[in-house]
Amino acid sequence: MVTGAEVLRLPTLVPHLTHGWSAGLLCAAPAGCKNDGDHATTADDCPFRVVVVSADPVTGITSAYVYSSEQHSWTAEISMQHNYGFTVPVLCGARIGNDGALYFFTDGPEFCCLEYRMMSTQQLSLISLPSEWESNKWIAFMTAENGGLGLAMLDGYDLYTLSRETETGEEAVGGQCGLSYSSYCALCELLHSSNESGPLRWGPSTYGCFRPRHESTKSIPLPPPRSRLHFTQRNPPPTSSGRSMAPPCRRPPEMPEELVEEILLRIPPIEPAALVRASLVCKSWGHLISSPRFRHRYRSFHRGPSVMGLICNLKDVNGEYVARYVPASCPSARRHADDLRGWRVLDARHGRVLIRSLVHGAYLDVWDPVTGERRVLTATPPIKDGWNAAVICAGHGTCDHRDCRGGPFLVFVFGANDPDWISLSVYSSETARWDRPRRVAELPEHGMDVVPPCLVGNALYFGIDLSRSILRYDLATRIASVTDQPPGSFGCFTVPMGMKDGGLGLARLKGSTLSLWSLYAYPDGDLSWVEITAIELNRHLPAGALPVSSNFLGCAQGFVVFFVGTEDGLYSFDLKSGIVKKVCDDKGILSVVPYITLYTPGRHFHGL
Amino acid sequence: MAAPESGDGNNGAARMVTLISSDNTRFEVEAAAASLSQTLQLTILDGGGGGGDGIPLPNVDSATLSKVLEYCIKHAPAAANGGAPNATAVDRAELERFDNEFVNIDQSVLYSLIMAAHNLEIEGLQSLVAKKVADMIKGKSPMEIRRTLGFPDPTPEEQAEMNAHMLEYGWAYE
Numbered sequence: 001m002v003t004g005a006e007v008l009r010l011p012t013l014v015p016h017l018t019h020g021w022s023a024g025l026l027c028a029a030p031a032g033c034k035n036d037g038d039h040a041t042t043a044d045d046c047p048f049r050v051v052v053v054s055a056d057p058v059t060g061i062t063s064a065y066v067y068s069s070e071q072h073s074w075t076a077e078i079s080m081q082h083n084y085g086f087t088v089p090v091l092c093g094a095r096i097g098n099d100g101a102l103y104f105f106t107d108g109p110e111f112c113c114l115e116y117r118m119m120s121t122q123q124l125s126l127i128s129l130p131s132e133w134e135s136n137k138w139i140a141f142m143t144a145e146n147g148g149l150g151l152a153m154l155d156g157y158d159l160y161t162l163s164r165e166t167e168t169g170e171e172a173v174g175g176q177c178g179l180s181y182s183s184y185c186a187l188c189e190l191l192h193s194s195n196e197s198g199p200l201r202w203g204p205s206t207y208g209c210f211r212p213r214h215e216s217t218k219s220i221p222l223p224p225p226r227s228r229l230h231f232t233q234r235n236p237p238p239t240s241s242g243r244s245m246a247p248p249c250r251r252p253p254e255m256p257e258e259l260v261e262e263i264l265l266r267i268p269p270i271e272p273a274a275l276v277r278a279s280l281v282c283k284s285w286g287h288l289i290s291s292p293r294f295r296h297r298y299r300s301f302h303r304g305p306s307v308m309g310l311i312c313n314l315k316d317v318n319g320e321y322v323a324r325y326v327p328a329s330c331p332s333a334r335r336h337a338d339d340l341r342g343w344r345v346l347d348a349r350h351g352r353v354l355i356r357s358l359v360h361g362a363y364l365d366v367w368d369p370v371t372g373e374r375r376v377l378t379a380t381p382p383i384k385d386g387w388n389a390a391v392i393c394a395g396h397g398t399c400d401h402r403d404c405r406g407g408p409f410l411v412f413v414f415g416a417n418d419p420d421w422i423s424l425s426v427y428s429s430e431t432a433r434w435d436r437p438r439r440v441a442e443l444p445e446h447g448m449d450v451v452p453p454c455l456v457g458n459a460l461y462f463g464i465d466l467s468r469s470i471l472r473y474d475l476a477t478r479i480a481s482v483t484d485q486p487p488g489s490f491g492c493f494t495v496p497m498g499m500k501d502g503g504l505g506l507a508r509l510k511g512s513t514l515s516l517w518s519l520y521a522y523p524d525g526d527l528s529w530v531e532i533t534a535i536e537l538n539r540h541l542p543a544g545a546l547p548v549s550s551n552f553l554g555c556a557q558g559f560v561v562f563f564v565g566t567e568d569g570l571y572s573f574d575l576k577s578g579i580v581k582k583v584c585d586d587k588g589i590l591s592v593v594p595y596i597t598l599y600t601p602g603r604h605f606h607g608l
Numbered sequence: 609m610a611a612p613e614s615g616d617g618n619n620g621a622a623r624m625v626t627l628i629s630s631d632n633t634r635f636e637v638e639a640a641a642a643s644l645s646q647t648l649q650l651t652i653l654d655g656g657g658g659g660g661d662g663i664p665l666p667n668v669d670s671a672t673l674s675k676v677l678e679y680c681i682k683h684a685p686a687a688a689n690g691g692a693p694n695a696t697a698v699d700r701a702e703l704e705r706f707d708n709e710f711v712n713i714d715q716s717v718l719y720s721l722i723m724a725a726h727n728l729e730i731e732g733l734q735s736l737v738a739k740k741v742a743d744m745i746k747g748k749s750p751m752e753i754r755r756t757l758g759f760p761d762p763t764p765e766e767q768a769e770m771n772a773h774m775l776e777y778g779w780a781y782e
Contacts, residue, residue, distance in 0.1 A: 255719075255757070259726050262734060266742035273780035274746035280773050281750045282759065282766070371779045601777075 010067055013052060013074055017318075021054035024102040026118055028069070051102050051116050053124075064116055064124050078116075080124040103127075103149060115149075261288060261297070269302045270309075270329040272370050272599035279601050295600045299402060305598040307556045310563060311345040311353060311369060312570065315588040321358045325369035325595070326570075326584050338369065347390045347452050351405030351597040354391040366391060366409055366429075370599055377411065378432045382425050386447040387415025390460050394430060396475065397458065405597065414462060414471065416443050422464075422471065424480070440480035441471060452593050456498035467494045467508075486517045486529040493553050505532075507555045507562070512537045512548040514562060537564060537573070540580055544568055554592035565589045625652055626662035627677075633670035634662055637677055641684040646729035667727050672720040675713075679733050682706050687732075711740040715756060718744075749781070750774075 028047040050067040064078040104114040111129045116122075127149070264285070267274045279289040288294055309327040316322050323345045325338040342359035357363040364377040381387060393399050394408035408429045417423035423437040444465035451463040462471045464482070467489045473480045485494055485506060492510045499505040504519040506529070515534040521527055537548050545568040554563035562573045569585040570592065623639040627648075643649040651663055665673065686703060711718065718737055725734035745753045750770055754762070762770060774781060 255723070256726065259722060259734075259738075262738040263722075263741045263745075266735075266739045267746050268742075271746050276777050276780035277748070277750050278745060278753060280770050280777075281753045282762070371777075 008069075010050060011073060013065055013067075017052070017054045021052055022104050023050060023052045024104070024116075025050055026102060028118065049118060051118075053104050053114060053116065055106070062114065062124060066116075066118075066122075078122065078124055080126075101149070257284065257288065260285065261294060264289060264294070265298055265301050268329070269298075269306050269598050270327070272308070275599070276601050289601055295403065298600055299598055302598065305596050307561065307594050307596050308370065308599070309595045310554065310570075310583065311348060311593045311595055312584070312586060313344050313590045313592070314586055315590065317588075323355055324586065326586075327369075340367070345591075345593045346388065346450075348593045348595050349391055349455060350393040350396075350401045350409075351599075352391050352393070352409055353593070353595060354389055354411060356389070364389065364411060364427075366411075368405060369595060370597075373406075375409075375429065377427055377429075379434060381411075381413040381415075381427070382434050382437050383413050383415035383417045383423055385416045387413050388448045388450055388453065388462055389413045390453040390455065390462070392455060392460075392475075394428065396455075402598075403600070405599075412460060412473070414440070414448055414473070416447055419443070422448070422480070424473070440473065441482055444469060444482075450591075451493070451495060452591075454496045454498055456496075456504050457502060461496040461504060463494055463496060466490055467492050470496055470504075470506075483519070483527060486515075486531070493551060495553055495555055497555055507553060509548075509550050509553045509564070511550055512546075514553070514564075535575070540573060540578070541566060541571055542568075542580070545571060545582075549589075552589070552591040554594050556594035556596055561594075563592050563594065565592075625656075627673065628662045628664045629668055629670040629673045630666050631670050633673070635670075635673060635677055637681065638684065640688055641677065641680040644680045644683060644687055644730050644732070646731070648728060665728075668724045669720070672717070672724050675717065675721055676724050676728065676730065676733065679710060679736075680730065682710075683732060707736055711736060715744065719758070 026049040028049045048069045052065045052067075053062065054065075055062040062080045066075045066078070067073070068075060101115055101117045103116075106112055106114055106126075112126045113129055115125050115127050117125075264275070264278055267278060275289060279286045307328055309325055309329075312324045312326060314322055314324060320341055321344060323340040323343045327338070340355060342357060343355045343365075344358055345353055345355050347354045351368065353367040353369055355365050355367050357365075362380040364381065366375040366377070367373070381389070390412045392410050392412070393401055393404045394410050395404060396410075399407075410429070411427040413425050413427070413434075414422055417437045418439075420443050421439040422441045422443050424440045425434045425437040427434045446466040446468070447464065448471075449463035449465070449467060451467075453460055453462045455461075458475045460473045460475065462473075463485070464471045467485055470483045470485055471480060472483060486508065488510070489506075489508055492508050494506055494508045497505045497507060499518055503521070506517040506519070508515045508517065513534055514537055516532045517529045518532055519527055520530045538546055541548065541564070545566040547567060549565035552565060555561065556563075560574060560576050562575065563583065564571055564573060567587075568582070569587065570583040570589055572581050572583050574580075624636050625639050625642050625648075627635045627637065627642065629635070639652050643652055648663065656663055668676070683703065686699065713721075718741060722734060722737040722741065724730075725737060745756060748756060751762075
């Protein structure tokens with residue numbers, strides 16, 4: 001497999017999987033693979049199995065489908081009934097031992113994993129894992145010394161490995177080793193320098209891999225004495241090569257702090273990770289970057305928040321709904337954490353992104369696509385139908401939103417709770433509950449539009465009635481009102497948006513014509529829409545990209561940057577500079593929400 | 609003599625000043641170019657640097673100083689016009705092209721260049737090199753940044769703290 005570039009296409013799996021699924025690959029040589037335990041030199045013709053596991057949280061049935069390379073077909077489904085309602089997260093499979101077992105983490109109420117054993121039972125079973133490890137996120141499967149299931153966990157500076165005691169038939173996991181603080185330093189050095197794959201991986205996989213070797217091979221009963229682990233490096237790196245970047249022996253004079261500050265100020269805000277990494281270079285850089293003074297200067301230097309990226313709601317090739325974060329810095333370098341399968345983005349503001357589940361009922365989360373952090377709303381909204389929602393910082397009005405991304409938030413849900421009325425319910429992250437739904441406006445014929453809302457000054461604006469009108473909700477007076485959209489908007493895609501002068505604007509996509517409108521208030525209090533400009537997008541986009549999709553439109557930076565979908569992927573169009581750029585190749589985009597913020601490690605960064 | 613050629617181009621009333629590097633090399637340049645340095649500008653306004661005196665710059669070696677002066681000579685005309693307002697688009701594009709090529713140099717030279725720009729208070733040069741260094745470090749790990757900038761290797765305690773923070777900020781390392 002390593003030597004050839006041959007791709008083997010597996011037959012399509014029937015039925016089509018609609019829930020979370022995961023897959024793993026197993027060597028199926030009759031008596032285990034003769035070459036070595038790692039299957040590192042497995043011959044190309046070595047038979048193999050692919051196991052796909054899918055869990056239906058509604059029926060509580062978990063199914064496995066096994067592909068056999070000898071038969072070149074999928075076998076009958078293996079099912080297991082359980083009561084946990086879990087889903088199987090993607091990419092958590094691990095191949096263990098020569099008896100061919102695969103394990104998958106589950107997200108059920110109990111901390112357990114799913115086992116598929118190829119050689120013996122060919123059945124699915126659940127194995128309980130030590131519950132005290134449940135909350136730990138740095139946990140991974142590994143093959144234990146006895147060839148059975150092992151687990152590795154990182155807790156602070158300690159690395160623990162456990163192996164399952166299969167002889168006794170007990171479900172408990174035993175045999176524990178600890179790694180002390182000082183060995184960990186050496187370990188991290190090793191992680192950085194080695195590209196070799198070992199049996200144990202942990203944490204962000206780019207750190208590298210290592211191979212632990214126990215001091216003693218005999219199994220240690222629980223509770224175990226902590227013993228040191230030895231780490232052997234497969235290919236020790238040349239000791240000097242890593243240092244070749246260093247300037248000549250004469251130490252240059254130390255750079256004054258104000259000069260360091262000038263350099264760090266110029267790290268582009270669309271690469272927030274770069275500032276975080278720089279803050280770990282040394283203590284003084286850490287203090288500098290997390291100081292309020294630096295953060296203030298950084299913001300002024302880069303003129304406030306910028307478009308860090310886009311979140312696209314799309315339907316992928318498998319027909320699955322995905323919310324995908326496309327960072328502006330490097331759209332092609334997508335991380336696993338940038339895709340949320342089965343979720344849809346509704347709104348993004350003040351560094352917080354509001355997402356709703358499309359699989360498990362109307363659950364809402366607040367997501368930080370830069371750090372991957374998720375905050376779960378404790379209950380689904382008490383509004384039944386056709387709702388749309390907005391997220392804002394709970395301190396809006398007094399907060400300057402410079403450093404509030406991890407702080408408390410409010411979620412406003414407007415929808416049809418009872419006939420003829422739009423009702424509002426508000427969730428506060430501080431009380432962790434929804435307030436009682438309250439009728440705020442008459443329900444229009446076509447209800448709420450699912451278009452990202454906007455916050456202008458102290459009012460939220462939602463498109464309603466298939467773009468016929470706009471619902472305005474004043475956060476201070478708590479009064480809602482309805483305004484017509486510009487004539488001819490009904491049925492088009494429109495996005496309300498704040499203008500630079502503090503008024504309300506609207507972008508409308510009709511066919512391939514983009515028009516921009518401003519709501520003008522006459523001295524007598526009358527309101528009317530004024531068309532600012534109309535742009536024929538076909539003239540600006542490359543011919544190969546046409547036609548433009550008229551189903552969605554994203555806009556950012558006060559009507560300056562627009563995002564339009566085409567046959568050829570997503571394009572951004574800068575009205576000011578006239579620059580047209582392809583943002584991503586993704587097809588099947590249903591809508592986009594720009595993610596606008598400015599990240600500085602600060603409030604939640606403690607410095608070194 | 610290591611004086612840049614373009615300094616001799618103008619035989620009119622242009623006042624020349626002499627700068628002396630730490631390794632005793634003398635550079636003769638137009639006062640207008642040297643005045644891009646806030647530090648030198650004061651000395652020059654006081655009438656220093658002319659004739660056989662020269663202004664000693666004990667913190668700047670000749671290699672670095674010649675690079676600094678290359679920048680100053682190129683930017684002096686635009687600076688004399690008060691910067692952007694009178695400059696044509698062509699001039700600005702030419703300066704931009706020059707700047708891009710100018711910082712395309714070995715990082716040890718960049719380091720002495722930014723130190724010199726800082727000491728001599730040449731704002732444009734400092735900002736140009738700072739941007740270049742920021743671009744160089746933005747894709748690097750903390751350890752690589754240390755090595756790039758010639759910091760000593762961290763002590764075990766520092767290393768342990770770095771590692772702990774790396775785990776906390778795992779998203780920044782993917």
